[in-house]
Amino acid sequence: MKALVLWGLKEPLVYQDFTDPILAGDEVIVELKAAALNRRDFYITRGMYPGIVFPAVLGSDGAGMYKDREVVLYPAADWGGDPACQSSAFKILGMPDHGCFARQIGIRYHYLFNKPAHLTMQQAAALPLAGLTAYRALFTRARLQPGEKVLVSGIGGGVALQAFQFAHALGCEVYVTSGDAGKIEKAKEMGAMGGANYRDEDFARQLKGMAGGFDVIIDSAGGEGFAKFLDVINPGGRIVVYGGTAGKIPNLSPQRLFWKQASILGSTMGTVEEFKKMLDFISEHRIVPVVDSVYKLEDGNQAIEKLGKGGQFGKIVLEIE
Ligand SMILES: NC(=O)c1ccc[n+]([C@@H]2O[C@H](COP(=O)([O-])OP(=O)(O)OC[C@H]3O[C@@H](n4cnc5c(N)ncnc54)[C@H](OP(=O)(O)O)[C@@H]3O)[C@@H](O)[C@H]2O)c1
Known part of the structure; x- marks a missing residue:
């Protein structure tokens, strides 16, 4: 089958004939129609990720056909029995197991889900990792309720945009930051009700002026600006x-955290049930x-380059013919 293969660090992906999936246990073959990029794929190609093995077919997000069924794939494996953590x-x-930047994938049957009927293959491929991460962060971890005020940082990010769409659909008032x-x-x-540029020294003051405060903040960045979230989080x-x-997060005030009875929660992807x-x-x-934007599978390097530059708004998708 054709695949985009990573053979070494900081090398371009090679579009080539590659070994067909070898099935084990209850694995089945899915004919992929679309895949999407995540920041992780970029980090791996640049050697900024632990445990990289070669050759690797990257890609955590995929949608395609299993027999005559349109499916979307759970973007991980082996969460384990505890819903609280993996x-x-x-x-x-997509590394170490071969992922979705290929014509076919071998994947366990219980990781296949019906594609939402209102979405195209390309839209469905944009969902899995970002959608799952956003869903768990908002609903399982933050226990978001309709009508709450939410701030989503770095709205250009794939997960951030998905979190925005979910919170907005639930009937929350959503504000954003972006560079x-x-x-x-x-x-x-x-x-979105409003937003501020996280590069502005006074972005938190601007947000406070617009929203008063936030019940939930969803953040992908940490760094210098994070401590200011304690100025705008509601008690x-x-x-x-x-x-x-x-x-890293410098200058976080423990006093502000405990006096506001605020919680800082970590979240990573999610379970099959989520x-x-x-x-x-x-x-x-x-x-x-x-x-x-949509690129052909064979133009995957251009897609990775675009992700690296960070100008995107939403997901970068690969079309697989
Ligand atoms: N824990 C998990 O399960 C999980 C899952 C997915 C991703 N992640 C991690 O989450 C991060 C984002 O991933 P992604 O795939 O959504 O990213 P992405 O699509 O590559 O977008 C990254 C976004 O980060 C925003 N950003 C950059 N600097 C920022 C800052 N100082 N403050 C706030 N936002 C900033 C930018 O937003 P603007 O363009 O609006 O400026 C940028 O678009 C990555 O570090 C990734 O590794 C973790």
Whole structure:
């Protein structure tokens, strides 16, 4: 089969003939029609990820055909029996196991789910990792309730945009941050109440002026700006962290945290049950994930380069013929 293969660190992916999937246990073959990129794929190609093995077929997000059934794939494996956290065997699809940047994938049958009927293959492929991460962060970890005020940081990110769509569909008042004024405007067009540029020294003050405060904050960055979330979190509020794009968190005031009775919660991807609930939520609210751009599988290096530059709004998708 044709696949995009990574043979070494900081090398381009090679579009080539590659070994067909070898099935074990209850694995089946899915003919992939679309895949999507995640920040993880970029980090792996740049050698910024632990435990990289070669050759690797990357890609955690995929949608395609199993026989005559349209399916979308759970983007991980072996969560384990505890819904509170993943087991030590947990792994994300696409390295070390071969992922979705290929014409076919061998995957366990119980990781296949029906594609939401209102989505195209490309839209469905944009969902799995980002949708699952956003769903668990908002609903399982933050226990988001309709009508709450929510701040989603870095709205250009795949998970962030999905979190925005979920919270908005639930009937929350959602505000955003971004490093790009144009992305804040796009979010407003989609229903965001307002936003501020996280590069502005006073972004938290701006947000406080607009919203008063937030019951829930969803963040992928950490870094210098994170401590300011304690200025805008409401008493009893929940801050969920699922990424560390901007690095370690300095200057966090323990006094502000405990006096506000606020919680800082970590979150990573989610269980098979959460994935199923996420797909049901998408179908119920007829949510369409935002696709920034579509590349052919063979042009995967251009897609990775675009992700690296960070100008996207929504998911970068690979079309697989
Ligand atoms: N724990 C998990 O399960 C999990 C799952 C998925 C991703 N992640 C991690 O979460 C992060 C985001 O992943 P993704 O795939 O959603 O990313 P992505 O689509 O590559 O987007 C990254 C976004 O981060 C935002 N950003 C950059 N610097 C920021 C800052 N200082 N403050 C706030 N936002 C900032 C940017 O938003 P603007 O463009 O709006 O400026 C950018 O678009 C990555 O670190 C990734 O490894 C973790």
